[in-house]
Amino acid sequence: MNISAIILTSLAIIFIAYVEAISAKNLVRLLISLELMFAGVLVAILPLFSVDPAMAFIFVILTLFVSCSELLILITSIILIGKQKRRTDVDTISVGGDSL
Amino acid sequence: MSGDVIVLLAGILAILGATGVLFTRDNFYAALYLCLTMIFVSSMYAAYNIQQVVVLLTLIFVGVVGAVTIVVAATYETRLPREPNKVWAAFTALVFIIVASAYYSITTELKISGDFAKEFATVPTEYFLVLVVLFTLMILIVLSAIKLVKRVEL
Numbered sequence: 001m002n003i004s005a006i007i008l009t010s011l012a013i014i015f016i017a018y019v020e021a022i023s024a025k026n027l028v029r030l031l032i033s034l035e036l037m038f039a040g041v042l043v044a045i046l047p048l049f050s051v052d053p054a055m056a057f058i059f060v061i062l063t064l065f066v067s068c069s070e071l072l073i074l075i076t077s078i079i080l081i082g083k084q085k086r087r088t089d090v091d092t093i094s095v096g097g098d099s100l
Numbered sequence: 101m102s103g104d105v106i107v108l109l110a111g112i113l114a115i116l117g118a119t120g121v122l123f124t125r126d127n128f129y130a131a132l133y134l135c136l137t138m139i140f141v142s143s144m145y146a147a148y149n150i151q152q153v154v155v156l157l158t159l160i161f162v163g164v165v166g167a168v169t170i171v172v173a174a175t176y177e178t179r180l181p182r183e184p185n186k187v188w189a190a191f192t193a194l195v196f197i198i199v200a201s202a203y204y205s206i207t208t209e210l211k212i213s214g215d216f217a218k219e220f221a222t223v224p225t226e227y228f229l230v231l232v233v234l235f236t237l238m239i240l241i242v243l244s245a246i247k248l249v250k251r252v253e254l
Contacts, residue, residue: 002208004205009114011200015195015196027176031169031172042161043114043144049148054226061156065238067161072242075245080248
């Protein structure tokens with residue numbers, strides 16, 4: 001398998017997730033698109049296993065921790081905004097997000 | 101079926117799953133497509149016999165992150181009339197074509213082999229500090245999230 005094929009697969013997933021994040025009108029959809037970006041990042045780490053497997057393994061763990069942290073923060077904000085505004089549209093946080 | 105064919109197939113299916121997330125209107129189905137993409141990503145690792153990462157990805161990435169996303173999507177389920185932003189999609193496609201043409205020249209063959217049980221045996225000792233810092237940060241984030249949601253002093 002050529003490395004460029006794996007990198008291109010990763011790039012395709014990341015760019016699709018990017019378009020999704022740009023087009024998102026809902027916070028849940030934003031969360032899903034950001035998680036999709038992490039899936040693309042994990043594909044990009046795969047070629048690193050041919051160079052230094054131990055370091056690549058740490059990168060996978062690091063990516064998973066960052067992904068879980070991002071999930072926690074976004075879920076917290078979704079719950080808070082859901083409680084206050086009764087909906088989770090992106091428009092609700094574009095005005096007066098500081099009042100939270 | 102060789103490992104390379106499985107990786108290629110899993111990659112194509114992962115891209116199709118990501119496209120499904122882009123085009124579905126329902127958040128719940130988008131979360132399901134996300135889990136599908138994650139499973140195909142972990143199957144790419146499985147094709148190269150990196151079992152430790154497959155277990156990590158399946159347990160944490162699919163099992164926890166995917167499942168929680170599905171629960172959140174089901175709780176705050178919305179069906180918005182939506183379509184991808186065409187201007188940004190065109191710009192992103194242009195950037196993808198430029199980067200893809202640059203990467204296409206890379207012809208290095210991916211050779212992943214070896215006993216990963218031995219390779220990863222040094223990880224807990226060599227990267228101990230990194231793991232401790234990550235766990236500490238995660239606990240701090242969880243406590244902050246609980247404090248924000250419950251609005252109680254811990």
